[in-house]
Amino acid sequence: MSDNVQERVERLAIPIVEDLSLELVDVEFKKEGHNWYLRVYIDRDQDDQGVDLDDCASVSEKLSEALDNHDPIEQAYYLEVSSPGAERPLKKEKDVYSAVGKNVHVTTYAPIDGEKAFEGKLTDFDGTTLTIETKVKTRVVTKSIPYDKVAKARLAIVF
Structure with missing residues (x-):
C-alpha cells in the first residue's frame, strides 16, 4: 500500500469526527521507547468552544471500533484521542x-x-x-x- 498509517487513519477518522460535529486536527503515529502510540487530535470547529472529555471518549470508542474492523496498523499500539491544546498546530x-x-x-x-x-x-x-x-x-x-x-x-x- 502506497499511503502511510496517518493517511489510512485519517480516512477512517474524518467521517467519525465530522459526524460528531468535530474537526480532525492531526494524526500522529510514533514509537516512544518500546511502544507505538496513535495520537488523534480533535477540536470543535465553531465558536472556539474546544472539546471535552465526552467528545474525546466518543471519538475514541468509534475510532477504536473502525480500527478493529479495518485493521490498518500491523503492530500493537496505544490509541490516544485528545484536544490539540491551547497552542494548537496550524497544519492546513x-x-x-x-x-x-x-x-x-x-x-x-x-x-x-x-x-x-x-x-x-x-x-x-x-x-x-x-x-x-x-x-x-x-x-x-x-x-x-x-x-x-x-x-x-x-x-x-x-x-
Whole structure:
C-alpha cells in the first residue's frame, strides 16, 4: 500500500469526527521507547468552544471500533484521542485563515531577515504570505513570511 498509517487513519477518522460535529486536527503515529502510540487530535470547529472529555471518549470508542474492523496498523499500539491544546498546530491553510487576529508562533525552513522564529499577532493571510506583527522592545514590527517557507505554525499563548 502506497499511503502511510496517518493517511489510512485519517480516512477512517474524518467521517467519525465530522459526524460528531468535530474537526480532525492531526494524526500522529510514533514509537516512544518500546511502544507505538496513535495520537488523534480533535477540536470543535465553531465558536472556539474546544472539546471535552465526552467528545474525546466518543471519538475514541468509534475510532477504536473502525480500527478493529479495518485493521490498518500491523503492530500493537496505544490509541490516544485528545484536544490539540491551547497552542494548537496550524497544519492546513484553513487553520491559518482561522488564526488571523490571533497570536501565533511560526518557524521557517530558512532565515528571513536573519530569523527563523516569529511570534506575534497574525494580522493577515492571503494564501501565499503570512503577515505577523511582532514587538521589538517598544516598537511594533510587521513581518511578511512566505507560506511556502513555513516549517511549523501554531497558536501562541501570550502572558
